[in-house]
Amino acid sequence: MPTERSPYENQVIGITNTLQKAVYGLISNSLEMDQPFVLSDSDEAQIYMLNKDPPSQTQCRVDTLIHERCLSQPTAPAVCGWDGEFSYRELERLSSALAQHLVTLGVGPEVFVSVCFEKSRWNTVAMLAVTKAGGAFVLLDPSHPKARLLNICQSVSATVIVTLSECSKLAVNLGATVVEKLAPTDTAKWASHVRVVNLYGASECSIMSIQSTTGGSSPLYATDHMTGSCRWIVHPNDHERLLPVGVVGELLIEGLIVGRGYIDNPENTAATFIQPPDWLREFRGDGYCQKVYKSGDLAQYDANGSVRTHKTNRKLLRELVTKLSREELQKYQPQTRVNRAPLTTMEKLLQQYFARVLNLPVEHIGADDHFFRRGGDSLTAMKLVAMTRKDGYNLTVQDVFEHPHLSALACVIRCGAGNGDERLLPEPFSLVGKQRDMIRAAAQQYHLPVRAIEDIYPCTPLQRGFMSETLRGPKAFIADLALPLSPNINVQRLQEAWTAVANANPILRTRIILSPFHGLLQVVVRENIRWIVSDSEEPRNLAAGIGTHLLQLYLCYAQECNQNRPQLFLTIHHAVYDGWTLPLIFGEVEAAYHRKALLAWAITRAQHQETNDVFFGIVVSGRNAPVTNIESMTVPTVATIPCRVTLGLQSSVRITLHKVQSDTIKGIPFEQTGLSDIRRLWENTALACSFQTLLGVQPAITTRSYSWMEESETPMDYRADAIYAINVICGMEGDELKVTTLYDLNVVKGG
Structure with missing residues (x-):
C-alpha cells in the first residue's frame, strides 16, 4: 500500500520539481532574473487544490449567528475587554436596543455610521447595532487629529456617530448626531487560560479574511483556515504570476468578502480591486468575473498549505521594483548581425572543426559565431580541443571558454602541439x-x-x-x-x-x-x-x-x-x-x-x-x-x-x-x-x-x-557517493534531463 509522504519528503520533491522547471526556463529563454522563482507543476497542483472550491454565498448574516448563539448559550461570555465583559444575552439586548434607535435616526442600507471609541467592550455593541440596523460602520480613533476624523466623516457622508460620553464633544464638532451609552464598570476579569485565535484581514475585505486556532507550539503567524475567501500568492510586481510554495510574494484575497472599492477614489479602486487574473479565470472558468483584492502584504505558503503573512511597506516595495526598467533589460538583448564568412587560414580551419564537432554544415558556420550559442557545451569543447591537438595544434578548453567566438579563438590557437608532445609524461617514480x-x-x-x-x-x-x-x-x-x-x-x-x-x-x-x-x-x-x-x-x-x-x-x-x-x-x-x-x-x-x-x-x-x-x-x-x-x-x-x-x-x-x-x-x-x-x-x-x-x-x-x-x-546507484545532506545528480538522457536527489533524512528533518 502506498504511504503518505512526510513534509520533508514533499519539500525535497518540491526542490527537484522546481529545479526541473528552472532548467527548462533557462533553456527556453523564458526565465528572467526579476522572475527568479518558477512554479513547478506539483506546486501549481497543490495551490489549486488548496483553493479548488470558490467561496459560496451564504444567506446567514453575522447578527443572525450571534442571535442563534444567544439562544443556545445565553450566559456564555461573548465579549471580554479591559473594561468588562458581556454575555451573549447582554450583547443581544444592548445591540438590539441601540439598533432600533439608529433606525429612527435614518440608519439603513447604504448609510455609513461612524463609531468613535477608545478600545472598549462597547465597540462590539456599537458595530453589531449598526449591522442590525442595516448600515455600514466606519471606525474612528479619537486620538487621531480632528481634521483627519472630519475628513473621513465627510467622505462617507456620515450624519450619525456612536460614541461614549467622554467623546461626545468631539463627535458634535464633527457635525453628527451623537448616540451615547453609559460608561460601564469593571465587573469581570480575564480568564487565566484562553484559546488564541490568529486573524488576518483588511478593511477592504473583512477583519477575518483568514484565521487559525493556535496551540501552544504553533506559530502565531501561520493561518490555515479561510473565512469565506481563497488566498493566492503572486509576484509583487505581476499578479499574473503565481509563486511556488515557500516563496514570499503578495497576498491576493478572492471571495465574496472582498469590498466594492474605495469611496470616491476610482484610481486606487482599479489598482487594488482587480479583475481576476488570467490564471484564475482559466481555473474558475471563462465566465468568472469576481474582483480580487491585492493586499499589498507579503505572505508565503508553508509546505502544509498554511499561510505566513509578513507586513510590508507596499510603497517601498513598488519603488524598488520600478527600478528595473524595460529599457535597462532591452540593452542586454542580442543584436542582429550579418554572418561574416571566415577569411584567414586559421578561421577557415576552425570553421571545419566547429562544423564537425557541432554536427553542422560548414557553410552555416560564420567567423563571428559563438561556439556555445551554436550548440556547444563543455563536452563538445573537449572534443574540439582533442580534434585540434590530433592535427598538431595547441588549444585548451579554457581557451574555448574565454574566446568562444570563432574569430577570437583563431587568434589564440597555436601550432606545435599534438600526439607527439610527451613533455607532460613523468618518468616512473x-x-x-x-x-x-x-x-x-x-x-x-x-x-x-x-x-x-x-x-x-x-x-x-x-x-x-x-x-x-x-x-x-x-x-x-x-x-x-x-x-x-x-x-x-x-x-x-x-x-x-x-x-x-x-x-x-x-x-x-x-x-x-x-x-x-x-x-x-x-x-x-x-x-x-x-x-x-x-x-x-x-x-x-x-x-x-x-x-x-x-x-x-x-x-x-x-x-x-x-x-x-x-x-x-x-x-x-x-x-x-x-x-x-x-x-x-x-x-x-x-x-x-x-x-x-x-x-x-x-x-x-x-x-x-x-x-x-x-x-x-x-x-x-x-x-x-x-x-x-x-x-x-x-x-x-x-x-x-x-x-x-x-x-x-x-x-x-x-x-x-x-x-x-x-x-x-x-x-x-x-x-x-x-x-x-x-x-x-x-x-x-x-x-x-x-x-x-x-x-x-x-x-x-x-x-x-x-x-x-x-x-x-x-540505473546508476549513487547512494554510495551521497555523503552530503542533499545530493543532486543531473545527467542528460537523450533530450531529457534526469535529476536524482539523495538526502540525509535526519539532517533535512532537523532543518
Missing part, C-alpha cells in the same frame, strides 16, 4: 623522488618483489577524500555494477580482453598505501586484474582500503543470475574511475575482445535557501586541464569544488550566467587544489567548503553498445 626505500616498502606491504611495483605517485585531493570516507564507511564510494553478458559470449576471450585493458591502463591496477612521509600514495602493481568466478551471486563485496584491490570482476554462473547465462559484476572504487572513464574502459574491452589495438597512457596525475547569496559544492569533470589527450585517459579526473552564486534582481539571466561561467573558467587551473587545502587558505574559504549540498552533472556521453555485453536498463 619521479613524483616521489625515486626513493628506493619507498619502493621496497610498497613491495613489502603487498608481499611482492620490487620489480612488481611499476610506479608510485601521490593521490589527488579527491582520491584522499574518497578513501577517508571509505575508511569511515566500508561501502562509501564503491560502485557495484551489473553487466549482463551477451548470449553468445566467449568468457575466456572476455577475461583476456579485460586483462589486456588492465595491462594498458595502470589506473586499473592501482592500490593506495599510507606513507609516513608522503601520506596517501598510489601504487601501480604489475598484476592481472582480480577475477572471481562463482556459482552464487552473493556475497561479492569489495573490501576496499589501504593496500587492497580497488577493482574486481565477479563472474556469476548461478541459476538466479540469468537463466544459466553468466553475468558479470564490476565492483570498483571511485578513486580509480569516474563517469567519463567507464565508457572509455568498456570501449577498450570491446576493442580487445575483437583483437583490436589498444592505447596505453602512462599519465598518472589525476585532474581533476531565503537568500540570493548561496554556496554549494559542485563536481567538475577535471578534463578541462591543458593535458594532451586527457579526453581519452581512463583515469578519474573529477574534483569537488565550492561554488558561490549571487542572484541579483538588477542582473539579467545572461549576465548572471556569464558571471557564473566566468568564475568557473577562472577556476579551471585550481580545480585540483582539493577541499582540504582550500579550507586552509583563509576563514572565508573554510566557510565556503562547509557546504552540505552537492550538485553533480554527469556527462552526456553518447550511448554505445558492446558486443560482449547485453544492453541493460539498470
Whole structure:
C-alpha cells in the first residue's frame, strides 16, 4: 500500500520539481532574473487544490449567528475587554436596543455610521447595532487629529456617530448626531487560560479574511483556515504570476468578502480591486468575473498549505521594483548581425572543426559565431580541443571558454602541439623522488618483489577524500555494477580482453598505501586484474582500503543470475574511475575482445535557501586541464569544488550566467587544489567548503553498445557517493534531463 509522504519528503520533491522547471526556463529563454522563482507543476497542483472550491454565498448574516448563539448559550461570555465583559444575552439586548434607535435616526442600507471609541467592550455593541440596523460602520480613533476624523466623516457622508460620553464633544464638532451609552464598570476579569485565535484581514475585505486556532507550539503567524475567501500568492510586481510554495510574494484575497472599492477614489479602486487574473479565470472558468483584492502584504505558503503573512511597506516595495526598467533589460538583448564568412587560414580551419564537432554544415558556420550559442557545451569543447591537438595544434578548453567566438579563438590557437608532445609524461617514480626505500616498502606491504611495483605517485585531493570516507564507511564510494553478458559470449576471450585493458591502463591496477612521509600514495602493481568466478551471486563485496584491490570482476554462473547465462559484476572504487572513464574502459574491452589495438597512457596525475547569496559544492569533470589527450585517459579526473552564486534582481539571466561561467573558467587551473587545502587558505574559504549540498552533472556521453555485453536498463546507484545532506545528480538522457536527489533524512528533518 502506498504511504503518505512526510513534509520533508514533499519539500525535497518540491526542490527537484522546481529545479526541473528552472532548467527548462533557462533553456527556453523564458526565465528572467526579476522572475527568479518558477512554479513547478506539483506546486501549481497543490495551490489549486488548496483553493479548488470558490467561496459560496451564504444567506446567514453575522447578527443572525450571534442571535442563534444567544439562544443556545445565553450566559456564555461573548465579549471580554479591559473594561468588562458581556454575555451573549447582554450583547443581544444592548445591540438590539441601540439598533432600533439608529433606525429612527435614518440608519439603513447604504448609510455609513461612524463609531468613535477608545478600545472598549462597547465597540462590539456599537458595530453589531449598526449591522442590525442595516448600515455600514466606519471606525474612528479619537486620538487621531480632528481634521483627519472630519475628513473621513465627510467622505462617507456620515450624519450619525456612536460614541461614549467622554467623546461626545468631539463627535458634535464633527457635525453628527451623537448616540451615547453609559460608561460601564469593571465587573469581570480575564480568564487565566484562553484559546488564541490568529486573524488576518483588511478593511477592504473583512477583519477575518483568514484565521487559525493556535496551540501552544504553533506559530502565531501561520493561518490555515479561510473565512469565506481563497488566498493566492503572486509576484509583487505581476499578479499574473503565481509563486511556488515557500516563496514570499503578495497576498491576493478572492471571495465574496472582498469590498466594492474605495469611496470616491476610482484610481486606487482599479489598482487594488482587480479583475481576476488570467490564471484564475482559466481555473474558475471563462465566465468568472469576481474582483480580487491585492493586499499589498507579503505572505508565503508553508509546505502544509498554511499561510505566513509578513507586513510590508507596499510603497517601498513598488519603488524598488520600478527600478528595473524595460529599457535597462532591452540593452542586454542580442543584436542582429550579418554572418561574416571566415577569411584567414586559421578561421577557415576552425570553421571545419566547429562544423564537425557541432554536427553542422560548414557553410552555416560564420567567423563571428559563438561556439556555445551554436550548440556547444563543455563536452563538445573537449572534443574540439582533442580534434585540434590530433592535427598538431595547441588549444585548451579554457581557451574555448574565454574566446568562444570563432574569430577570437583563431587568434589564440597555436601550432606545435599534438600526439607527439610527451613533455607532460613523468618518468616512473619521479613524483616521489625515486626513493628506493619507498619502493621496497610498497613491495613489502603487498608481499611482492620490487620489480612488481611499476610506479608510485601521490593521490589527488579527491582520491584522499574518497578513501577517508571509505575508511569511515566500508561501502562509501564503491560502485557495484551489473553487466549482463551477451548470449553468445566467449568468457575466456572476455577475461583476456579485460586483462589486456588492465595491462594498458595502470589506473586499473592501482592500490593506495599510507606513507609516513608522503601520506596517501598510489601504487601501480604489475598484476592481472582480480577475477572471481562463482556459482552464487552473493556475497561479492569489495573490501576496499589501504593496500587492497580497488577493482574486481565477479563472474556469476548461478541459476538466479540469468537463466544459466553468466553475468558479470564490476565492483570498483571511485578513486580509480569516474563517469567519463567507464565508457572509455568498456570501449577498450570491446576493442580487445575483437583483437583490436589498444592505447596505453602512462599519465598518472589525476585532474581533476531565503537568500540570493548561496554556496554549494559542485563536481567538475577535471578534463578541462591543458593535458594532451586527457579526453581519452581512463583515469578519474573529477574534483569537488565550492561554488558561490549571487542572484541579483538588477542582473539579467545572461549576465548572471556569464558571471557564473566566468568564475568557473577562472577556476579551471585550481580545480585540483582539493577541499582540504582550500579550507586552509583563509576563514572565508573554510566557510565556503562547509557546504552540505552537492550538485553533480554527469556527462552526456553518447550511448554505445558492446558486443560482449547485453544492453541493460539498470540505473546508476549513487547512494554510495551521497555523503552530503542533499545530493543532486543531473545527467542528460537523450533530450531529457534526469535529476536524482539523495538526502540525509535526519539532517533535512532537523532543518
